[in-house]
Every structure is written in C-alpha cells, then in structure tokens.
Amino acid sequence: MKLKWKLLLVFVVVLVLCTASFAADRRIVVGFAQIGSESDWRVGSTNSVRQACADAGFELIFVDANQMQENQLSALRDFITRGVDYIGFSPVVMTGWDQIMMEIKDAGIPVIMLDRNIDMPNHTDYYATWIGSNFVEEGEKSALWLLDYLGIHGRWGEEINIVELQGTVGSSPAIDRKTGFENIIKDHPNLKITQSQTGDFTTELGKTVMESFLRRAQSDGVKIDVLYAHNDGMAIGAIQAIKEAGLVPGKDIIIIGVDAVKLAFEAILAGEMNVTVECSPLLGPQFVQAIKDIEAGETLDKITFSIEHVYDETLSKLMPHRYLSAEEHYPSRVY
C-alpha cells in the first residue's frame, strides 16, 4: 500500500475511534424550567432535582423563572434551540402553554412534568409522564383533619369561620387544594370560608394578607376561628401577623398548612401551628428514573403520585393510624 493510502487508513481509524468514544462519553443533557424559589418547598425541590441529576451524571441546564410564566416560556424555547435530550418542567400556572408544548413535541424532546400540571386539549399527549402530589387530596385531608380536631374539642356543629390563604392564582395546587377543602366542608354548613385571597405561596404575602383578614374581621365584628393556608410558608407569615395583632396562633386561631416543611414542624412543636399536610418536593430521584426508563425504551405511566402523610401533635396521639407525630418525624425532615 502506498504511504498516502496508509495515512488515510490511519486517519479513518482514528476518526472512528474518536467518534465512538465521544458517543460513549456523551452525557444526557436535561433542561429544567423551575418556577422560582418562592418557598422552602421549592428550594427542596430544586435541591432534589440538582442532586439526582448530578448523581446520574446528567448535564443539567437549570433555569429559575422567578415565578414568571414568560421566563419559563423563554427557558423552554432556549432548550429547544440548544437541542437538549429531555425537558423537566414545573409550570407556574396551568394555562398558556399550548404553543410551546406543540413546539417541544415537534422538536421530539420528551417532557417530564414535575409537581404542577398544565391545562390544554389532550395535555397528556405532550408529556411522557407527570410526577407529583394529589393536591385535591391534600385539600380534603386538611378539611378532614379540621373536622376531627373540632370533634375532639367538643366544637362539632359550632359556627366556624375560616379564612383561606390561596396559593398562586391559576396554579394547579391552588386550584386543587381549594377544591379538595371545599369538597369536604360543603357537607358541613356550619363551616364557612369568610375570606379568601392569594398570598402567592410566599411568607411575606401570607403575612400581609393575614393582616388584612384580621382588620376586616375586626371591622365586621366577625371572629376568625381557622386559617387554612395552601402552603406552610404563608401560614408562617400569617402566624407573625396573628401574634402582632395580640392573638395566640394555634389557640385563638387554628392554623392548617400544607407542605410539611421543617419550619412548620417547628411551629407545631412551639404550639403556634396545629397541623401540616405533607406534599413532598423530593421528586429528583423519580425524575431521573423516568429519564432512565425512557432511555431504556419503556413507556411510562402518565401520572405518578407521591405517598404523603399528615403531621400534628394532638390527633396523632389519639388516631395514630391516620395522623403522624410531628415531634417524632421532625429529626428526619430534609426540607
């Protein structure tokens, strides 16, 4: 063989080997469009996704959208342009995603929905799976806990005025937690929601809105018996407002929160909050597993719910089959 052909052969062999090793080393690239960092829950969710992707050796392009839909839309569009392998997505609100979901589908990028859901025609056609909590059930559990609590305190049938701090307007947990709670209280006409407003899932707004609930209740001469907050962060802010108004949270006003973050456990142990309904943000490992399953050619279930509990320091002593002790589980909380 002539030298020039030999050199060409060597070149081709080297090229093939390089390409093969590049393919073997090629990391899976995941774009994740996160809502923001509005709560301890969300921070727990972000940490869980980051850690699980790092453990799996994925390259993660992570965007914090600061609770703004337009930021999420541009992050998703950027993921398409970059040609990521997978998209992870927690939509801040339910609607307004039709166009982008179609674009992602056309680009052939599998989407894994985490935590919140979208509302568009045939929405399940646009994602491989959705992993999260049953928010309607969380609302129902909150109301059922309240009925049990009133029962053991001999307040069954008493007129009970409830104020509600809703989550982000138009988000699936805010819509569903309200629906779930109302599903139960509608059969109990003595339980009334007297004021209801959004606190956007933040502690700061939870406090501000609770202050206005208290002012309005005072001027109307109406007692507030219960606060139902769609997340613990808002409940913590409201507790502050209640204290500043000279009332005793957890006693003068029964406080119900959702998420089961560490701070809620601390408030329960301090007697300032009564119960927290768990919603787990630790979805990173399931998110990574879903990607691995798709890589292996499996078809995923469209919905995966996480298993969650209710924690308090009163009913868990009497009904341990239904409620868990906050004190006992506090040391093992990770968010």
Ligand code: GYE
């Ligand atoms: O309850 C709240 C957060 O979407 C389930 O978002 C999540 C909610 C969670 O900021 O704290």
